[in-house]
Amino acid sequence: MRIGLTGGIGSGKSTVLAMLRDLGAATIDADAISRATTASGGAAIPPIAKHFGADFITADGALDRDRMRVHVYAHPAARRELEAIIHPLVGAESERQVQAALAAGRRTIVFDVPLLVESGRWRQQVDRVVVVDCSPVTQVARVRERSGLDAAQVEAIIAAQAPRGLRLQAADVVIHNDGIGLDALRAQVESIARTFGL
Ligand code: ADP
Numbered sequence: 001m002r003i004g005l006t007g008g009i010g011s012g013k014s015t016v017l018a019m020l021r022d023l024g025a026a027t028i029d030a031d032a033i034s035r036a037t038t039a040s041g042g043a044a045i046p047p048i049a050k051h052f053g054a055d056f057i058t059a060d061g062a063l064d065r066d067r068m069r070v071h072v073y074a075h076p077a078a079r080r081e082l083e084a085i086i087h088p089l090v091g092a093e094s095e096r097q098v099q100a101a102l103a104a105g106r107r108t109i110v111f112d113v114p115l116l117v118e119s120g121r122w123r124q125q126v127d128r129v130v131v132v133d134c135s136p137v138t139q140v141a142r143v144r145e146r147s148g149l150d151a152a153q154v155e156a157i158i159a160a161q162a163p164r165g166l167r168l169q170a171a172d173v174v175i176h177n178d179g180i181g182l183d184a185l186r187a188q189v190e191s192i193a194r195t196f197g198l
Pocket of ligand 1: 143
């Protein structure tokens with residue numbers, strides 16, 4: 001079974017992911033795969049250089065993120081062209097990791113996808129969407145505690161992510177992580193994990 005795990009910043013997604021891993025799930029980090037394709041030596045570098053020009057590649061062979069950010073901001077079509085290069089490579093690498101996990105005997109694969117609801121394309125690739133949910137007040141408190149950002153900065157990050165209601169609508173399963181401790185969270189995760197064959 002393929003599970004897509006998501007949640008807003010500070011929801012407890014990383015904590016739940018670690019619990020699922022402890023219960024035997026194989027986990028795949030979509031962001032890390034995406035970053036690796038555009039890092040030095042990444043698979044997306046040659047096609048990006050060919051399509052956009054060598055100016056978009058840094059001296060050490062990585063995507064020049066600042067330059068590309070400015071470029072796609074001014075040219076919306078360029079963003080789609082960049083995504084058309086990166087997405088299939090991310091898809092191929094995740095599939096490679098899935099096959100390796102299956103070959104190692106794992107039957108439950110959890111995709112950690114922070115922007116699952118925002119991106120749209122992940123929905124078809126998983127059997128279930130699991131959303132870790134809590135109130136924005138709790139999100140702000142948790143992120144402030146761990147990061148030293150102030151409330152306004154955390155609220156700006158939350159505002160840039162999908163709204164809570166939209167994320168809940170996309171969920172097949174919701175993990176409620178508000179006003180409870182880690183033991184109660186683990187109990188919820190264990191009971192859900194059993195329905196995933198863990
Ligand atoms: P996310 O990955 O969604 O940004 P994390 O899993 O990193 O969030 O959680 C944010 C912080 O809140 C972490 O320090 C985590 O230990 C803490 N946390 C999350 N859920 C709980 C909980 N139910 N009880 C206590 N601390 C929690």
